[in-house]
Amino acid sequence: MSEIKVPDLGESITEGTIYKWIVKEGDHVGQGDVLAELETDKVNLEISAEESGVISAILRKDGDNVAVGEVIGLIGSGGDGKASAADSGKPAAPEAPVVPAAQQPAAPPAGAGTLATAPEGPAAENGAAYLASPGARKLARERGIDLGEVGARDPIGRIGQADVKTFGAAAVPAAPKPAPAAPAQGGAPAGSPPPGTKAADGKETERKRMSRRRLTIASRLVEAQHTAAMLTTFNEVDMTAILDIRKRRKDNFKEKHDIGLGFMSFFTKAVVGALKAYPLLNAEIDGEDLIIKKFYDIGIAVSAKEGLVVPVVREADRLSFPQIERQIAELASKARANTLALSDLQGGTFTITNGGVFGSLLSTPILNAPQVGILGMHKIQLRPIAIDEVTTVNKPMMYIALSYDHRIVDGAEAVSFLVKVKELLEDPEALLLEG
Known part of the structure; x- marks a missing residue:
């Protein structure tokens, strides 16, 4: 056995x-x-x-x-006999209480902390269920604190390390504990109408339990907004030069490297060049210290079935354009096939997200904590641009957005970083020297 x-x-x-x-x-x-x-x-x-x-x-x-x-x-060991847990001498594992969907977070880097729904420690003995990160659980165990008595500042009721650290030092009203409920058939909480049935008012609804990854995405994005002094600055890029290079070079590039020449290699190189000029955007906060990273592992946000994931292109400053395009293609393929390894997702220093592929004209990306900067790309759109006082020309323009942590990055530095990205993209030859 x-x-x-x-x-x-x-x-x-x-x-x-x-x-x-x-x-x-x-x-x-x-x-x-x-x-x-x-x-x-x-x-x-x-x-x-x-x-x-x-x-x-x-x-x-x-x-x-x-x-x-x-x-x-x-x-x-074999045969057709079935051994039960009791036969094996081991007690059956207890059923974990399920937090009703009404008490779970509503929906998103892809940021920080693991979401745990199974209770442990003193609260588990009382049959209570709560949401707490593994870090909070560990700290509570070390300090002998009953997590059931700790209040949560998070609006979704998730207990974090900060809540445990400040327990007893500040009056934080404890969130009401949901009563444990046995799962109903089909995974819906007890007492809820079956999926696809009609509610009391006769309107059809569907109840669907959120996946662990979606719960984590929701929690991390809320946590990023609560822990960072997040601000966004905007600029626009004239994409004429890059579109011209792609038009002239794409066939030869594809034939020689067996990969398409996309926009992401240009933006990755531009970000690396700007990070070298403004290194605080490549840092993170650790307590009262700054950790300024001298390497450039760039996260590329990818939309997958279960939600947004951010695989990392390692040492992007050392890679050529075809190497960057190939790595991004491979990581995106693995993300959509759900075959990413943990090593593919860990350790990024800065993130790029492209809402333009879905038609987004402008957005404010949320930080992928503990990183302090994320660049948002958007749709390329022809817009009339004034060349001088009398001449206006239609040009392919893209709005770009930089969200940053104002705790360590000042507005002047953030704006200068984004201007540097703009300058490098509008002069692609500079990417060979500075990217």
């Missing part, structure tokens, strides 16, 4: 959600066979069999939140 355990999920991730079981009780499996898919805050992972045998028991079901190292199933 062997145990099926939740594997180590990587740095800062202590919990996951069973997305789906691939096998069922009684199935014969071989060593290395995929047994279940686990959803974490950042990526989905497969749990494989460590030895051959028969699935004797499945102890946790689809949708359950589980911790690293937790036993979620058993594999017998």
Whole structure:
């Protein structure tokens, strides 16, 4: 008899959600066979069999939140007999209370802290359920604090490290604890109408539980807005020169490098050049210290089925245009196939997001904490531009936006950074020298 355990999920991730079981009780499996898919805050992972045998028991079901190292199933040595948890000498894992959807955050970097919904410690013994980050749980354990007594400043009710640190020092009214509810059929909270049914007023509605990743995206974006002094500045870029280069070079570029020449390589190089000129945009805050990074790992926001993810192009300053385009294409493909590794998402120093591919003309991007800068690209649109007092010409223009953390970046530096990006994009040859 062997145990099926939740594997180590990587740095800062202590919990996951069973997305789906691939096998069922009684199935014969071989060593290395995929047994279940686990959803974490950042990526989905497969749990494989460590030895051959028969699935004797499945102890946790689809949708359950589980911790690293937790036993979620058993594999017998063979035959057609099924062993229960009691037969194996191990108690069945308790059902984790489910927070009703009405108490869960409403919806998004892709920023900071893991969202945990399964209670642990003293509050779990009382049957209470609450939302708390792993960092908050760890700090509470170290200080002997009952998380059930800690108030949350977060409007979605999530307890963070700051709440634990200030517990007792400031009067923070505790958020009401939701009563634990048994999941209804189909994953909907008990007492709620089944999906697709009509509400009391006769109008049709659908109740759908948010995925762990969507909950985390929501939490991180709210946290970024609460912890950073975020401000956005805007400018516009004349894209004539870049469009001309792409028109003249795209076929040869594609033939030689087997990858298309897009806009992202130009913007990545321009951002690197501007970061070299204004290094505080490539920093982060650690307590009372600044960490100014001397490397340029640029996050590229990608829209995937489960929400926005930000894989990282490493050492972008050392890469050529085709190398940047190839890495971005590979990371985007992995994101949409849900095969990104944790290493693909960690350690970015600055982020670029392109809402223009969806038609956005102007937006204010939210910081991808702990980074202190994010550049937003937008749709290229012909606009009349005054050349002089009497001449106006239609030019392909793009609005660009820089959101930054005003705690360490002053307005003058942020504006100068964005002007530098504009200048490099409008003079692409400068990218070869400064990017």
